[in-house]
Amino acid sequence: MTATTLVPKSGTAVVEGANAGNSHVVYAADGPAYCDTAIPHHEDLRIAILTVPAGSRVYLGHAEHGYMGIAPGNYEIRRQREMAAWARMVID
DSSP states (O other), X not given: OOOOSBOOTTOEEEEOOSSTTOOEEEEEEEXXXXXXXXXXXXXXXXXXXXXXOTTOEEEEEETTXXXXXXXXXXXXXXXXXXXXXXXXXOOO
């Protein structure tokens, strides 16, 4: 899969934070990046498709967790799920 929605300078939120807007956001630092977000569903952990073209620098950022660089390629971004008496989505 290849994403087609251009990541704006303000970034694209892939996970909305539960506490005061601490979202996980994709930022295109140098060159274009493309990110198609999906509507979260309890049976599908996929929340976005990310495409980073060769030569682009992209980061996944979070106010509390910091930033992580993402190499060129196509990615499927998924949520985490906790296992308890029943499966549930992780709330950050």
